[in-house]
Amino acid sequence: MSIRYQADNDLNQLIVAATFRKQPGIDFKTAQKAQLDNLDDVTVLRRAAAEGRILVSHDKTTMPRHFASFLREGYDSPGVLLVIPQNAMLRSVVETLVLIWADNTPEDWRNAITIIPF
Numbered sequence: 001m002s003i004r005y006q007a008d009n010d011l012n013q014l015i016v017a018a019t020f021r022k023q024p025g026i027d028f029k030t031a032q033k034a035q036l037d038n039l040d041d042v043t044v045l046r047r048a049a050a051e052g053r054i055l056v057s058h059d060k061t062t063m064p065r066h067f068a069s070f071l072r073e074g075y076d077s078p079g080v081l082l083v084i085p086q087n088a089m090l091r092s093v094v095e096t097l098v099l100i101w102a103d104n105t106p107e108d109w110r111n112a113i114t115i116i117p118f
Contacts, residue, residue, distance in 0.1 A: 003101040003109070004078075006053035007031050008044050008063075015056070015083065018094045026101050029053065041066035045077060054079045054109055056097070058086045067113050079109030081116050092117040 004027040007016050016028050029051075031037070036044050041062055048055040057063050060082055067080050081100075083093050096117040100109070 001052070001106055002027070003104060003106055004051070004053045005029065005081075005097065005101075006034060006048040006051065006055050008055055008057040008059065009036055010058045011056055011083065012058065012086070014090060015093055015097075018090055019097050022094050023098045023101065026098065027053075028056075028097075042070060045070045045080075046075070049075060049077050052078050052106065054081055054100075054106070056081045056083065058083050060084050064113055071111055077111050078106055079111065080113040081109075082113065083117075084115050088117055 006029050007013070009031045011031065013030065016030055019026055019028055034047060036047065041059070045055060045067060057080065063080060063082065067077065070077060093116060
């Protein structure tokens with residue numbers, strides 16, 4: 001099984017579009033396609049987990065806390081990637097996402113929260 005991504009509502013949509021341009025075969029679902037509008041972080045984490053998708057977000061304020069609670073409640077997560085800073089160089093973010101997708105397995109990111117780009 002390959003890495004699959006889920007953007008949350010906070011993620012700059014240019015990241016998703018540029019990632020598709022760099023690697024058209026990548027599975028990266030937009031927040032709009034997943035109907036994540038007006039949902040709390042825990043619900044977003046549950047939806048991403050149910051679909052086996054790593055959540056990609058800029059939300060460094062609340063997502064780490066909600067992710068920790070999510071894990072404490074006994075849920076498993078494919079992982080969370082926090083793009084920080086929010087104005088990180090687009091090229092670096094896209095290259096990191098493509099590298100993770102190409103060279104890793106979903107198990108490598110299970111229940112981990114990681115700041116990108118590295």
